[in-house]
Amino acid sequence: MNISEFSKIAGVSKSAVSRYFNDGYLSEEKRAQIEKAIQITGYAPSIAARSVKTRVTKLVGVILPKLSSESCSRITEGIDEVLEAEGYKLILVNTANNPLKEIESLELFRQNRVDGVILLGTVFTELHKSVLKKMHVPVVIVGQRLKGFNCVCHNDEGAAYALTRQMLKNGAKRPAIIGVTPEDKAAGKARLDGFLRALNEFHVATGGKLTEIAQFSMDSGYDHAKHLFSQAGPKPDCLFCATDDIASGAMLYLREQGLRVPEDVMVCGIGDTKIAKNTYCPLTTARLHYKTAGIEAANMILSSIRHGDKIQRTLQLDYDIVERESTKRETV
Amino acid sequence: MNISEFSKIAGVSKSAVSRYFNDGYLSEEKRAQIEKAIQITGYAPSIAARSVKTRVTKLVGVILPKLSSESCSRITEGIDEVLEAEGYKLILVNTANNPLKEIESLELFRQNRVDGVILLGTVFTELHKSVLKKMHVPVVIVGQRLKGFNCVCHNDEGAAYALTRQMLKNGAKRPAIIGVTPEDKAAGKARLDGFLRALNEFHVATGGKLTEIAQFSMDSGYDHAKHLFSQAGPKPDCLFCATDDIASGAMLYLREQGLRVPEDVMVCGIGDTKIAKNTYCPLTTARLHYKTAGIEAANMILSSIRHGDKIQRTLQLDYDIVERESTKRETV
DNA sequence: TCACAAAGTGGTATCGGTTTCATATATATT
DNA sequence: AATATATATGAAACCGATACCACTTTGTGA
Numbered sequence: 001m002n003i004s005e006f007s008k009i010a011g012v013s014k015s016a017v018s019r020y021f022n023d024g025y026l027s028e029e030k031r032a033q034i035e036k037a038i039q040i041t042g043y044a045p046s047i048a049a050r051s052v053k054t055r056v057t058k059l060v061g062v063i064l065p066k067l068s069s070e071s072c073s074r075i076t077e078g079i080d081e082v083l084e085a086e087g088y089k090l091i092l093v094n095t096a097n098n099p100l101k102e103i104e105s106l107e108l109f110r111q112n113r114v115d116g117v118i119l120l121g122t123v124f125t126e127l128h129k130s131v132l133k134k135m136h137v138p139v140v141i142v143g144q145r146l147k148g149f150n151c152v153c154h155n156d157e158g159a160a161y162a163l164t165r166q167m168l169k170n171g172a173k174r175p176a177i178i179g180v181t182p183e184d185k186a187a188g189k190a191r192l193d194g195f196l197r198a199l200n201e202f203h204v205a206t207g208g209k210l211t212e213i214a215q216f217s218m219d220s221g222y223d224h225a226k227h228l229f230s231q232a233g234p235k236p237d238c239l240f241c242a243t244d245d246i247a248s249g250a251m252l253y254l255r256e257q258g259l260r261v262p263e264d265v266m267v268c269g270i271g272d273t274k275i276a277k278n279t280y281c282p283l284t285t286a287r288l289h290y291k292t293a294g295i296e297a298a299n300m301i302l303s304s305i306r307h308g309d310k311i312q313r314t315l316q317l318d319y320d321i322v323e324r325e326s327t328k329r330e331t332v
Numbered sequence: 333m334n335i336s337e338f339s340k341i342a343g344v345s346k347s348a349v350s351r352y353f354n355d356g357y358l359s360e361e362k363r364a365q366i367e368k369a370i371q372i373t374g375y376a377p378s379i380a381a382r383s384v385k386t387r388v389t390k391l392v393g394v395i396l397p398k399l400s401s402e403s404c405s406r407i408t409e410g411i412d413e414v415l416e417a418e419g420y421k422l423i424l425v426n427t428a429n430n431p432l433k434e435i436e437s438l439e440l441f442r443q444n445r446v447d448g449v450i451l452l453g454t455v456f457t458e459l460h461k462s463v464l465k466k467m468h469v470p471v472v473i474v475g476q477r478l479k480g481f482n483c484v485c486h487n488d489e490g491a492a493y494a495l496t497r498q499m500l501k502n503g504a505k506r507p508a509i510i511g512v513t514p515e516d517k518a519a520g521k522a523r524l525d526g527f528l529r530a531l532n533e534f535h536v537a538t539g540g541k542l543t544e545i546a547q548f549s550m551d552s553g554y555d556h557a558k559h560l561f562s563q564a565g566p567k568p569d570c571l572f573c574a575t576d577d578i579a580s581g582a583m584l585y586l587r588e589q590g591l592r593v594p595e596d597v598m599v600c601g602i603g604d605t606k607i608a609k610n611t612y613c614p615l616t617t618a619r620l621h622y623k624t625a626g627i628e629a630a631n632m633i634l635s636s637i638r639h640g641d642k643i644q645r646t647l648q649l650d651y652d653i654v655e656r657e658s659t660k661r662e663t664v
Numbered sequence: 665t666c667a668c669a670a671a672g673t674g675g676t677a678t679c680g681g682t683t684t685c686a687t688a689t690a691t692a693t694t
Numbered sequence: 695a696a697t698a699t700a701t702a703t704g705a706a707a708c709c710g711a712t713a714c715c716a717c718t719t720t721g722t723g724a
Contacts, residue, residue, distance in 0.1 A: 002679080002680050003680060003682095012703095012704095013703070013704045013705085014680095014681085014682095014704080015682090015683090015703070015704055015705080016702090016704080017681095018681070018682055018683085019702090019703095021681095022682075022683095025700085025701050025702050025703085026701095026702075026703095027701085027703090030703095042466060044439065044442050044443045045443065045681065046384070046443065046445055046679095046680055046681065047380075047443045047444050047445070047681095048379075048380040048383045048384055048389060048444070048445055048680080048681090049380075049384045049679075049680035049681035049682090049709090050680080050681055050682070051380045051709095052378070052380050052381045052384055052679095052682090052709045052710055052711075053680090053681060053682045053683075053708070053709045053710090054681090054682065054683095054709085055709080057380065059423075067405050067409045067412065068402065068405040068406045068409045068623075070400065070402070073399050073400040073401075073405045074400045076399055076400075077398075077399045077400045077426060080399065080424070080425075080426045081426075081428075084425065084426070089423050089424075089425070089440065089444065090423065090424045090425075091391075091421050091423050091424075092412070092421075092422045092423075092424045093412075093416065093422075094412045094413075094416070096413075107376065110374075110376050111377065111378065111379045112379050112380070112421070113378055113379070113380055134374060218606060218609070218610075245606075248606075248610045251610075252609070252610070274550065274577075274580075274607060275607055275610050277550070277584070278550075278580045278583075278584070278607055278610055278611050279610050279611075279612070280610070280611070280612035280613075281612075291400075334709080334710050334711080335710060335711060335712095336710080336711095344673095344674095345673070345674045345675080346674080346675090346710095346711085346712095347674055347675080347712090347713090348672090348673075348674080349711095350711070350712060351672090351673095353711095354712075354713095356672090356713095357670085357671050357672045357673080358671095358673095359671085359672065359673090362673095377710080377711065378709095378710055379711095380709095381679090381709075381710035381711035381712085382710080382712070383679095383711090384678095384679045384681075384709095384710080384711070384712090385678070385679045385680090385710090385711055385712040385713075386679085386711090386712065386713095387679080
């Protein structure tokens with residue numbers, strides 16, 4: 001069923017039908033005829049055909065590294081909430097942590113003539129930047145700061161600093177970190193930097209031996225805790241983890257080994273995901289406002305789409321420290 | 333940049349360009365010219381324009397009740413994995429548990445001329461069925477069984493039965509359930525049925541007072557556990573929860589009240605989500621194969637799109653019982 | 665050498681919409 | 695009454711692609 005066929009059924013011209021769906025001048029009489037015909041036929045105009053002419057797709061492409069991670073899905077939820085209300089649809093690509101797929105996806109989005117792109121970024125190469133520069137539509141990056149692009153990000157360094165500082169204040173003497181790759185400037189480098197800044201302030205040194213680089217998963221947290229605590233020499237008494245998932249995996253290992261949290265080892269994570277509340281020893285963490293980040297990213301892209309302004313903005317959302325049991329200790 | 337403009341730059345005809353992108357007869361010479369021009373201009377054909385003519389969008393619409401739930405995001409991940417490999421893109425709608433939005437989304441998908449629809453369903457009304465019937469593209473429903481439609485679902489009743497049976501075998505005498513609305517035939521009704529079947533088999537009665545209807549969340553699990561244990565009369569000694577999230581919330585309440593798991597109260601959930609491994613007392617649950625469900629749903633829709641067969645199929649994936657500490661008890 | 669199939673080519677109709685245009689009518693303003 | 699303005703209308707051009715068509719060139723087998 002197309003507009004011509006439908007217009008005949010409704011007994012009006014093609015133009016009238018188009019006007020009906022686009023708020024043009026139209027007599028009440030024709031409006032009624034068209035509405036009646038819709039009831040009967042169920043006709044709905046093709047967005048694809050429309051967008052050929054109007055060059056507007058009402059589509060926003062979203063690239064994310066892992067759909068089934070709580071942080072990503074909550075960000076996406078925020079994005080969807082805003083864009084859906086404005087009549088935009090989300091076209092989603094899950095890169096499964098494959099940076100090559102990000103590039104491919106951008107190409108795909110260009111073919112689909114999306115009105116904007118939101119990228120939940122991890123690691124950025126020069127290739128990324130050059131491909132992003134060539135996009136002819138607004139781009140917003142979430143979770144990372146990339147010069148020359150609109151970004152919504154968290155205060156990663158500050159959160160890591162505050163958490164580590166808290167553990168040191170509570171009497172920890174030998175801090176260790178299970179981080180993620182420093183190629184990830186936010187979750188990797190910034191959180192490591194915050195950790196180190198706190199150590200520096202407390203005049204505590206950490207050998208490279210107490211620095212682990214894990215993946216973004218519980219299992220990886222477990223494995224790296226094992227590696228950390230299997231080394232010769234004195235054991236860490238405090239463990240900063242780059243994410244709650246990593247922290248929960250590490251705690252699973254500690255529990256297996258009969259190490260008490262927080263008595264023997266303090267632990268903290270970042271994110272305040274659901275798991276933090278439920279670990280056997282409730283996890284101290286920094287709440288990151290994922291959904292809000294998604295909402296703000298969506299607002300940012302809407303504003304760019306509508307006003308086409310080229311001013312680059314970076315929005316940083318602050319964290320909230322959520323102190324639970326895993327870092328509390330009676331100072332001796 | 334459109335195909336005409338591009339074809340001039342490449343020094344070939346429009347037809348040649350179209351053939352380049354659609355594997356038609358084309359001399360090596362022209363192929364090379366086109367490739368060179370692509371390098372320079374970055375031209376990519378418009379999918380929208382193409383789909384007007386071909387009537388194929390390579391778009392699959394996915395409707396889900398809550399993006400940030402682990403089960404939904406894992407199903408979606410499975411769907412994406414398969415469809416992405418076949419060149420399909422996902423257009424996503426999060427209904428936020430608003431059944432009206434499911435209907436709206438279907439309308440939206442019709443406008444977008446998606447090639448297929450995958451619906452992660454919860455509650456189905458007659459309106460749902462009639463709108464679904466009117467879709468002119470294949471539909472697959474995940475997580476529910478709906479007569480007349482392709483479905484991929486779990487063995488909800490069996491899982492609930494097996495878990496409850498396990499708790500009764502381990503010596504529980506006074507079982508309670510925190511379920512979800514029976515309007516949800518899978519997570520609500522079927523799991524309640526399984527619970528009751530086990531009770532029946534063990535000749536245990538349960539008053540309506542020991543049946544709570546919660547939402548799909550930790551907080552709701554907490555609230556309903558509170559309600560359950562605040563009632564007058566003997567307390568339950570075993571708690572079947574319709575989801576892991578509900579179970580984890582309930583356990584949080586039990587812990588607050590100083591009730592030990594499993595000594596005072598056995599608890600189990602369904603899903604085997606990440607949280608189950610991490611609760612202070614590791615949670616016995618039934619593993620549901622969410623990602624596999626997504627993969628199978630995607631395969632089903634692909635097959636329907638390609639072969640257009642009208643045979644309705646229902647695929648049921650079985651569960652695996654994962655027995656952890658929360659249901660173990662030394663029989664006295 | 666000829667017949668016939670396969671490869672290669674560009675013009676044009678077509679897909680399903682929107683928008684411009686020319687024109688007509690109704691209403692409001694001087 | 696004359697004029698300006700808002701409302702209403704359908705034909706036709708257009709958006710950016712594909713597909714059919716008629717045609718030419720090349721390759722193959724008898």
